[in-house]
Amino acid sequence: VNDTTNTISVNLAGVTDTAGNAGVSTATSANYTVDTRPADTTGPTATIILADSALTVGETTTVTIRFSEPVTGFDASDVVLTNANGTLGTLTANADGKTWTATFTPTANVNDTTNTISVNLTGVTDTAGNAGVGTASSSNYTVDTRPADTTGPTATITLADSALTVGETTTVTIRFNEPVTGFANDDIVLTDANGTLSTLTPNADRTVWTATFT
Structure with a gap:
C-alpha cells in the first residue's frame, strides 16, 4: 500500500462512563502515512509495437511505446531509428505516464525485410529515480516502398572494338536496366551484324551479358 492519508477512530456513542453517560460522535487519531510497497530498485522496461x-x-503506421511503469525524461531523442528505414512523428503521451504513440512514415523507394525501432532506456527514469538499462526494440517489420513496376526492361549493346579488321574479334556487352529472365542467344538479331556471336555469359544479378563477336 502507498497512502498518505490514514486515521484510526473510535465510535464514542457505544461507550459509557461509570456514571452512565454515553460518549458523543467519534474520536480520531492524527493522520499517518502508510507505504508498505517493496523498495523500487529497478528501472523501467518498454515494449514497442x-x-x-x-x-x-x-x-504509414502508428507506433506505440509502452513502459512497464510511469516514467520521466522520455522524449524523441531516446528513440533510435538507425535500422528503422523511416521517420517518426511527434510523440503523444497518454495520461497514465507509461504510454506514448507516434506516426511512423517509411522511407520512399526502399525494399528491406529487416527493420526495427528501438528506445534507449538509459535516458528514461521511473518515479523512484531508477534509470532504465540497455535498449528495447520492436519486432521486425518489412518496408517495400518501391513504385509499382509496370514497364519492361531496356538494354544497351556495346562493342569493345568498333573497327574490326582481319583476324580480330571483340567483346560484346549487353546491359539491361534491371535483372531479366528468358534472355538467350536466340534473342540476338545478327541480320545486319556481318558476324557471329558466341554463347552469352550472364553476371550474377542477370543484368549484364557478354559474348565474343567474330
Whole structure:
C-alpha cells in the first residue's frame, strides 16, 4: 500500500462512563502515512509495437511505446531509428505516464525485410529515480516502398572494338536496366551484324551479358 492519508477512530456513542453517560460522535487519531510497497530498485522496461508490420507505398503506421511503469525524461531523442528505414512523428503521451504513440512514415523507394525501432532506456527514469538499462526494440517489420513496376526492361549493346579488321574479334556487352529472365542467344538479331556471336555469359544479378563477336 502507498497512502498518505490514514486515521484510526473510535465510535464514542457505544461507550459509557461509570456514571452512565454515553460518549458523543467519534474520536480520531492524527493522520499517518502508510507505504508498505517493496523498495523500487529497478528501472523501467518498454515494449514497442507497430500497428502494421508490412509497410508499402503510401502507407504509414502508428507506433506505440509502452513502459512497464510511469516514467520521466522520455522524449524523441531516446528513440533510435538507425535500422528503422523511416521517420517518426511527434510523440503523444497518454495520461497514465507509461504510454506514448507516434506516426511512423517509411522511407520512399526502399525494399528491406529487416527493420526495427528501438528506445534507449538509459535516458528514461521511473518515479523512484531508477534509470532504465540497455535498449528495447520492436519486432521486425518489412518496408517495400518501391513504385509499382509496370514497364519492361531496356538494354544497351556495346562493342569493345568498333573497327574490326582481319583476324580480330571483340567483346560484346549487353546491359539491361534491371535483372531479366528468358534472355538467350536466340534473342540476338545478327541480320545486319556481318558476324557471329558466341554463347552469352550472364553476371550474377542477370543484368549484364557478354559474348565474343567474330
